[in-house]
Amino acid sequence: MQLFYHSEVISENMAWYHNFFHGLPQAAWKAAQTEEQTQLDIELLVDTLEFGPDDRLLDVFCGYGRHAIPLARMGTHVTGVDISEEYIQELSATATEEKLSLDPIQGDFLTVSDSLLSSGTPFDAAYCLGNSFSFFDRDTMLTFLNRIAEVLKPGGRFLAHTEMVAESILPDYQERNWLPVGDETESTILFLAQNEYDPLESRIDSHLTYVRAGEVQTRMAQHYVYTLADLRQLFFQSGLTVIDCYGTVMGDPYALGDEGVWLLAEKA
Numbered sequence: 001m002q003l004f005y006h007s008e009v010i011s012e013n014m015a016w017y018h019n020f021f022h023g024l025p026q027a028a029w030k031a032a033q034t035e036e037q038t039q040l041d042i043e044l045l046v047d048t049l050e051f052g053p054d055d056r057l058l059d060v061f062c063g064y065g066r067h068a069i070p071l072a073r074m075g076t077h078v079t080g081v082d083i084s085e086e087y088i089q090e091l092s093a094t095a096t097e098e099k100l101s102l103d104p105i106q107g108d109f110l111t112v113s114d115s116l117l118s119s120g121t122p123f124d125a126a127y128c129l130g131n132s133f134s135f136f137d138r139d140t141m142l143t144f145l146n147r148i149a150e151v152l153k154p155g156g157r158f159l160a161h162t163e164m165v166a167e168s169i170l171p172d173y174q175e176r177n178w179l180p181v182g183d184e185t186e187s188t189i190l191f192l193a194q195n196e197y198d199p200l201e202s203r204i205d206s207h208l209t210y211v212r213a214g215e216v217q218t219r220m221a222q223h224y225v226y227t228l229a230d231l232r233q234l235f236f237q238s239g240l241t242v243i244d245c246y247g248t249v250m251g252d253p254y255a256l257g258d259e260g261v262w263l264l265a266e267k268a
Helices: 024-032 034-049 068-073 085-098 136-150 227-236
Strands: 003-006 056-060 077-082 103-107 123-128 152-162 176-181 189-198 201-214 215-224 240-246 261-267
Touching: 024 085, 024 176, 024 189, 024 201, 024 215, 034 068, 034 152, 034 240, 056 068, 056 136, 068 077, 068 085, 068 103, 077 085, 085 103, 123 136, 136 152, 136 240, 227 240, 227 261
Parallel strands: 003 215, 056 077, 056 123, 077 103, 123 152
Antiparallel strands: 152 261, 176 189, 189 201, 201 215, 240 261
């Protein structure tokens, strides 16, 4: 079998996620999401964010719209922001075809203009799911959370999910792992990860390889590891009060070693 390699590196002046989400990594992420998981996510959003029909929701790192589309079908007005041109094109096509009140924005949430993002009208609620919440170092995380707080109305809620909190990732830290993604067919993607933990930066650098039908693509990803206490303090500094902490998508209280965490916060 002949293998065709495609590799991408991180530019010194560009965050790694700016050139990560296309090609096989894009396909692998989509193949890994199940309808059952998406439905559970939607139920948690409905149960925790306290929004109703005609309310304005912000989906940060919206991807191809697996949350934004169902919520827009419920009658809410959703603004979705994502760095991936491929995902935003797909989401725009669906929104147009179904005539949904859904505004896809292609760009980095940290730098998208305020006028494009909210047009001066605050959002009723916001969320960031799919493990994207661990992309930022401390200074950038503060910038990110400040921006969330700025665009929310007073009392508006924000739900964030990550699997990279210290209480979850470090007890079972793995330097290497691999798994097949998708159905067991020729289209199955083999995903391999080699991780390096930098304790002084509290960061995991992941060297990732994706293989499908003889094609090989490699990427580099970086995830910052925070304790839950760190995150609660960062939320507080940004004007967001953490009011709940879940260890499962069903809303169970977080316990040490849970695979991930869902933090629910409210703007003062």
